[in-house]
Amino acid sequence: MHNYKNILLAAATTLLFSGQALAADTLKIGTEGAYPPFNLIDANGQVGGFDVEIAQALCAKMQAECEVVTSDWDGIIPALNARKFDFLAASMSITDERKQAVDFTEAYYTNKLQFIAPKSAGFNTDKASLQGKVIGAQRATIAGTWLEDNLDGVVEIKLYDTQENAYLDLTSGRLDGVLADKFVNWQWLKSAAGQGFEFKGEPVFDNDRIGIAVRKNDPLRDRLNLALAAIIADGTYARINQKYFPFSIY
Numbered sequence: 490m491h492n493y494k495n496i497l498l499a500a501a502t503t504l505l506f507s508g509q510a511l512a513a514d515t516l517k518i519g520t521e522g523a524y525p526p527f528n529l530i531d532a533n534g535q536v537g538g539f540d541v542e543i544a545q546a547l548c549a550k551m552q553a554e555c556e557v558v559t560s561d562w563d564g565i566i567p568a569l570n571a572r573k574f575d576f577l578a579a580s581m582s583i584t585d586e587r588k589q590a591v592d593f594t595e596a597y598y599t600n601k602l603q604f605i606a607p608k609s610a611g612f613n614t615d616k617a618s619l620q621g622k623v624i625g626a627q628r629a630t631i632a633g634t635w636l637e638d639n640l641d642g643v644v645e646i647k648l649y650d651t652q653e654n655a656y657l658d659l660t661s662g663r664l665d666g667v668l669a670d671k672f673v674n675w676q677w678l679k680s681a682a683g684q685g686f687e688f689k690g691e692p693v694f695d696n697d698r699i700g701i702a703v704r705k706n707d708p709l710r711d712r713l714n715l716a717l718a719a720i721i722a723d724g725t726y727a728r729i730n731q732k733y734f735p736f737s738i739y
Contacts, residue, residue, distance in 0.1 A: 515554045516709075518544045519574030522559035523651045526676045526733050527580040530559070539733045543597055544578035544701070546725050550716035563629055563650065566590050570704055576713065577702040580670070582631045593700035594713045597726075598738040600699055601692035602632050605659075605674045606666035607685055614690030616643050622665040623647060625655040631697055632668045639693075656682065670697065672738060 520528040520540055528538040536557045548555035560568040562579075569577050569591060582600075583593045604624075606612040613619075620643055626632040628648040636646045647664065649655040652673060658664045660682050667674070671692060677683045701717075703710045720726045721739070730737055 516548060516551075516556075516576065517574035518548070518555050518557045519560055519565060519569055519577040520544070520557060520579040521562050521565060523562070523653060524580055524673060527673065528578075539598075539729065540578040540580055542729045542732070543720075543726070544576070546720045546729065547701075547713055547716040550719045551712050561650070562627070566702070569702060572704075575703070576709060580673075580699055581702055583698045583700040584631070587702070590705075591702040592705055592707065592710050593702055594710055595717060596698035596700050597717055598699050600697040600738070601671040602635055602668055602694040602697065603671045603674060603692045604666050604668050604689040605678065605683075605686050606689045608687045609685070610665065612666060612689040614693065616640070619644050621645075623663070625649060625658055625664040625667045626669060627652045627655060630669075631694065632670065635694055636668055659686070668693070672734065675734075 518541065520536065520538075522528050522530045522536050524538070524540075526538055528536065528540045530536055536559060541557060544557075545555060558574045560573065565577060565579060565581075566587065568574065577591070580600075581587070581593075583596060587593075604612065604614055611618075612622075619640060623645045624636060624640070625647045626636055626649070628650060633646075633648050636644070640646065647655075647658070649658070652669060655664070655667050655669070656677055659667050666689065671688075674688065678686060678688070701713055703713070717726075726739065727737075730739065
């Protein structure tokens with residue numbers, strides 16, 4: 490039985506990684522382009538970031554030609570289902586609600602949610618201390634949902650179309666704090682704009698599994714999962730990780 494499973498795996502691997510053309514071997518990668526360091530548009534107008542480089546590495550393993558398409562976050566799942574792109578690599582959290590609309594690969598990294606606020610501010614993260622504060626997050630994210638589920642009526646919640654707009658209101662003093670993915674906050678705190686701010690308290694949610702989304706029942710998910718295992722095994726994932734973070738996010 491064990492040998493039979495190995496034979497099946499070998500056959501699947503041959504199918505998924507062979508150079509013989511499959512129908513979907515020109516693929517479009519969907520991403521937001523506004524969530525550094527995971528996805529962004531650089532000064533030259535090129536889309537890049539951790540998500541994009543991982544997606545491109547998966548394409549290379551699948552021997553598929555790929556191009557990147559950007560979409561506003563609020564409409565990114567409808568855009569996938571409308572076939573504007575073939576798979577979505579945009580730091581999307583795997584949730585039961587989203588699973589009703591799309592399928593996910595295995596997680597390609599795991600995140601946490603943590604508050605940031607001015608270094609000069611007293612900012613404890615228990616409910617009594619947060620009472621009456623104005624807290625920002627990006628709309629339609631795990632952070633926004635966590636605030637609504639846990640602090641509705643305790644804090645004033647402001648939701649933004651992009652993460653950058655939440656940071657802009659934080660620096661302008663219109664927010665007392667921001668709740669976001671720890672690694673995104675970590676990147677922003679290193680920027681010139683983030684120098685006066687810091688993490689506050691411990692992460693409030695520490696099992697945020699991030700996956701690549703495909704349309705329901707799309708066999709592309711199996712190809713992506715095999716490709717993900719391959720780039721982890723051969724060190725490609727670690728090299729991309731090290732380019733963006735001095736610690737493993739897998």
